[in-house]
Amino acid sequence: MPRRLVEPAFHLERSAPEPLTVQLSDALREAMSGGTLAPGERLPSSRGLAAQLGVSRTVVTEAYQQLYAEGWLEGRHGSGTFVTEHDVLPVAVSPPAEAVTPRWSREQARRLGMTDLRPGAPWVRDHDRAAWRRAWRHAAEQAPDDDPDPRGLPRLRELLAGHLRRTRGVRIGPENVMVTRGTGNGLDLVGAALLGAGTRAGVEEPGYQKARTILAARGARVLSCPVDHDGILTEELPGGLSVVHTTPAHQYPLGGRLPIPRRERLLAWARANGAMVVEDDYDAEFRYDVAPLPALYGLDPGRVILLGTLSKSLSPDVGIGWIVAEPPLLERLAQTRHGLSDRTSVPVQAATALLLERGDLDRHLRRMRLEYARRRRMLIDLLGPRLTGDTAGLHVLLPLPARAVAPVVAEAAERGVLVDDTSRNSHGVPTVHGLVLGYGTAHPADLRRACAVLNEVIARHTGNGPDRRRGGG
Numbered sequence: 001m002p003r004r005l006v007e008p009a010f011h012l013e014r015s016a017p018e019p020l021t022v023q024l025s026d027a028l029r030e031a032m033s034g035g036t037l038a039p040g041e042r043l044p045s046s047r048g049l050a051a052q053l054g055v056s057r058t059v060v061t062e063a064y065q066q067l068y069a070e071g072w073l074e075g076r077h078g079s080g081t082f083v084t085e086h087d088v089l090p091v092a093v094s095p096p097a098e099a100v101t102p103r104w105s106r107e108q109a110r111r112l113g114m115t116d117l118r119p120g121a122p123w124v125r126d127h128d129r130a131a132w133r134r135a136w137r138h139a140a141e142q143a144p145d146d147d148p149d150p151r152g153l154p155r156l157r158e159l160l161a162g163h164l165r166r167t168r169g170v171r172i173g174p175e176n177v178m179v180t181r182g183t184g185n186g187l188d189l190v191g192a193a194l195l196g197a198g199t200r201a202g203v204e205e206p207g208y209q210k211a212r213t214i215l216a217a218r219g220a221r222v223l224s225c226p227v228d229h230d231g232i233l234t235e236e237l238p239g240g241l242s243v244v245h246t247t248p249a250h251q252y253p254l255g256g257r258l259p260i261p262r263r264e265r266l267l268a269w270a271r272a273n274g275a276m277v278v279e280d281d282y283d284a285e286f287r288y289d290v291a292p293l294p295a296l297y298g299l300d301p302g303r304v305i306l307l308g309t310l311s312k313s314l315s316p317d318v319g320i321g322w323i324v325a326e327p328p329l330l331e332r333l334a335q336t337r338h339g340l341s342d343r344t345s346v347p348v349q350a351a352t353a354l355l356l357e358r359g360d361l362d363r364h365l366r367r368m369r370l371e372y373a374r375r376r377r378m379l380i381d382l383l384g385p386r387l388t389g390d391t392a393g394l395h396v397l398l399p400l401p402a403r404a405v406a407p408v409v410a411e412a413a414e415r416g417v418l419v420d421d422t423s424r425n426s427h428g429v430p431t432v433h434g435l436v437l438g439y440g441t442a443h444p445a446d447l448r449r450a451c452a453v454l455n456e457v458i459a460r461h462t463g464n465g466p467d468r469r470r471g472g473g
């Protein structure tokens with residue numbers, strides 16, 4: 001295919017309700033799916049297209065970024081922007097449920113009195129107020145720093161290393177830890193340091209769609225890595241990957257726990273292919289009925305980068321996470337970060353350090369483990385043994401026949417219960433169908449009512465009521 005430069009002809013409507021960026025990305029997507037823009041063709045520079053369309057360059061760069069993230073476009077080092085030669089589906093097939101259910105924000109859902117069972121958020125209403133105030137008073141007492149270390153506050157790195165040694169079975173010290181603003185920030189830094197135009201990164205399918213967006217925004221071509229009910233399928237990893245993002249402790253969203261032999265095979269694959277495995281340990285603190293497996297990182301620290309976060313164990317609002325890696329790689333990440341002028345707020349780190357130092361975080365975790373275990377048990381009792389992926393974290397999967405998913409999601413929303421389904425976590429056509437139910441933010445009384453609504457709605461669309469016998473997990 002000759003790589004000719006195309007001059008797409010689009011008409012953007014300034015008075016239309018859609019922002020110009022959305023109009024442009026829609027028009028480009030349509031041209032690519034309709035074949036007007038063929039795989040391998042080169043698009044004009046953002047400056048050129050902006051001039052041609054009479055819009056600001058930001059409109060074009062944002063539209064391009066969105067299409068990079070969706071896998072439609074790829075960058076070639078120094079030579080421009082091209083339409084991807086797809087060997088995977090280039091874009092999420094519009095989730096059927098999305099078409100009928102508006103995407104309420106959590107705040108809107110609360111105001112409308114809805115019970116929000118969409119996964120991803122923890123319970124934040126029972127923190128220890130005295131400990132919280134003490135932590136922030138301590139942060140306020142520190143003088144501002146004029147040259148923050150991109151790796152983070154030494155004291156916090158030391159405390160986090162101790163916390164991870166105890167909770168995740170890894171043998172590390174502060175030299176292995178960089179303090180980030182969360183998993184997303186950590187993954188972005190890994191992408192900035194290890195990826196770029198012409199590289200390939202793998203993300204689980206179904207999987208964490210933000211990981212796909214973040215790695216694509218760093219220029220990598222993102223390929224899907226299929227999973228089954230245990231986690232990532234090591235025999236089906238695509239070739240040429242520099243980085244693979246995976247969730248071995250609790251596969252997002254299906255909930256599998258990657259068995260030891262597969263962990264070994266994943267690492268053998270990484271060694272043979274010169275790839276790095278990014279272990280997203282987002283909800284490993286919460287584990288039920290089965291013993292936790294130590295982090296993958298411990299099996300081969302030279303091949304794994306461990307990403308953690310306080311987003312589930314405390315709150316995404318705090319904005320603290322960590323990268324664990326071997327010191328030379330950590331140093332490289334620190335240099336990349338310094339070059340990006342990216343950092344974690346020092347006062348936030350100081351407050352977090354005090355929460356760890358005084359045992360407040362451990363106490364909070366112990367309380368929340370009990371609370372989440374209670375809610376999980378309630379879901380199992382009320383929705384029956386059809387739930388899967390329930391041995392960790394704050395969400396479960398309720399498999400449904402494909403045809404029932406969209407009507408169940410829509411009708412549950414009409415009756416005040418917001419749920420997600422697997423299509424939202426799939427890049428291509430979903431291969432597993434069902435509801436993804438988060439129990440982090442719903443009060444137990446609301447959870448009980450929501451389960452009753454779900455049982456009724458599911459029974460109407462599948463002909464099955466709840467089965468109260470509990471099978472395997």
Ligand SMILES: Cc1ncc(COP(=O)(O)O)c(C=O)c1O
Pocket residue numbers: 119120121181182183184185208247252280282308309310311316321
């Ligand atoms: C798979 C996965 N990773 C990470 C996170 C948390 O990301 P962050 O630390 O950026 O808030 C989530 C939150 O829902 C998640 O589902």
